[in-house]
Amino acid sequence: MRVLKYAILGLLNRHPMTGYDIGKEFNYELAEFWHAKHSQIYTELKKLHKEELVTFDIEISGDILEKKQYSITDKGREDLIYWLHKDELIGKTAKDVFRVRMYFCNFLDLDARIGLLESQKMQQTKRMNTLMKTAEQYPEVPLADSDRFGDYIILEGAIMRQKSIIAWLDKCIGYCQKAQEEKKA
Amino acid sequence: MRVLKYAILGLLNRHPMTGYDIGKEFNYELAEFWHAKHSQIYTELKKLHKEELVTFDIEISGDILEKKQYSITDKGREDLIYWLHKDELIGKTAKDVFRVRMYFCNFLDLDARIGLLESQKMQQTKRMNTLMKTAEQYPEVPLADSDRFGDYIILEGAIMRQKSIIAWLDKCIGYCQKAQEEKKA
DNA sequence: TTAAACATGTAAGCTGTTACATGATTTA
DNA sequence: TAAATCATGTAACAGCTTACATGTTTAA
Structure with a gap:
């Protein structure tokens, strides 16, 4: 299913952001329907980069600190839009x-x-x-x-x-x- | 957390049943708040048996077929009752x-x-x-x-x-x- | 100057799914 | 006699959490 993949692509489709920014999103509105720890986010971003669905530019913050600004690629956007259209069957009720x-x-x-x-x-x-x-x-x-x-x-x-x-x-x-x-x- | 453990202990505390029966419960009322595949249930039952929280008797159905009737032990019941009393903080909203x-x-x-x-x-x-x-x-x-x-x-x-x-x-x-x-x- | 927030990653382990694997019993 | 249901298990993999690991920048 790889829902995290599409949650990240959806966010990057709004505007470029770092892995850290994505992590923060999972503490605001996004938290009402999905969440992920930073360890999982960084791992997924690496995977998405390998799949050429995202790219990144390294920005220097201050003197040394490297920030990776991730952006969605055309291939990534195509994949996202296709997924958004999917009319899937509802699954089992969420665990509680x-x-x-x-x-x-x-x-x-x-x-x-x-x-x-x-x-x-x-x-x-x-x-x-x-x-x-x-x-x-x-x-x-x-x-x-x-x-x-x-x-x-x-x-x-x-x-x-x-x-x-x-x-x-x-x-x-x-x-x-x-x-x-x-x-x- | 091991919630599946307590879901199984809770069911066995009502009355003895087989792994297969437990699997069926996860398709009725229980499905409104928890679910598990038979592969996970059998694995968990084995673990619970090692921990001496459940026992089983082998019953013969028909001529050959062996059924394992699982029961909760006193130790298992104690563990369950202790867990039921826990007033835990609510977690992140369920994924959707x-x-x-x-x-x-x-x-x-x-x-x-x-x-x-x-x-x-x-x-x-x-x-x-x-x-x-x-x-x-x-x-x-x-x-x-x-x-x-x-x-x-x-x-x-x-x-x-x-x-x-x-x-x-x-x-x-x-x-x-x-x-x-x-x-x- | 120190605490909070920013920033990125890896490793081990637990939870859960899908697929593989087998066979018996019951009902139509 | 064939199909549905009963019955139990293992293996590989995917998803997720916790802990480990490190260092910078900003604001009080």
Whole structure:
């Protein structure tokens, strides 16, 4: 599948950047649907260079420090555009460690369950607030042919996903609290 | 992390089963949050056996065929219960190939985008209908200390997630159609 | 001057997929 | 009797994480 390859080509198709810059992108909007460590990024860039999908120019920053500014080649752009058009079948649902715990939660007493659920809710809410703050930068939907259109719809999707996660956690907390009250009675 | 280890221990803690049975579980409810191929399952079971977290009895099915019925040991159960209590920090958002495509979709013309979005919507809707049909088996929320409680909340969470995905796709389709109309005018 | 951020890479090991490999039992 | 399902395994490879390794530049 080599999705990382296309995530990198997609970024370089916007404008040239270094491996380090690409790593930073995986901490902003991109982090809402893909991520990679620098070790993997540098390895992939080397591979893409061998395949002639990217080139680089060495720039000197300060006196000594060499920076590699990577750019996409025509061959790389062709490959990217072809991949973007692919209408692939949806795969298995993404893995989720917290749901594994909840699936087997009947072996946890109600206090422990509520504790885990509340902790999860706090963390997921914090993430949602960060997303909402980013969304304030968009007073309206960006033009459909601008880079920002992709940024915007992914951000909106991330907020919707986040809301649905929190709503589910609330439901689960409700069930557990109700069970706890029934136990007392 | 070894999540597969705990997914398997959790299943065996419900009742003994073969590697093949475990593989089948990953195609039902479990598939909503974890999955694994039989090659990985058999390898993991061997490892768990070495670690004395599971045991097995060989049963003969028919005349010759040997089936290994795996059971969890006390040591395995202890390990599982300890893991279930862990309140870990949420990780990076799950990877999503379709959102990679949409992030870079400004390099796709509007017809292609709408085509991809509609295809995605069709597939995600189909998945939701399957989940909704399964949910009909639950006339009410199961008791909090039964296996079925875990099954139920995961199913409910999967339906909510699915609804939110479809709502997002609809929004995206709407944006693209609006842009298309504006282009014509 | 020192801490944070910039910048690039390799090696070992774990996780997961695809392909190879074999054979028995059940149902139509 | 043929096809579907049951049943168990190994090998090669791809994807990803953690740790190792090094050094520069910028801003406080």
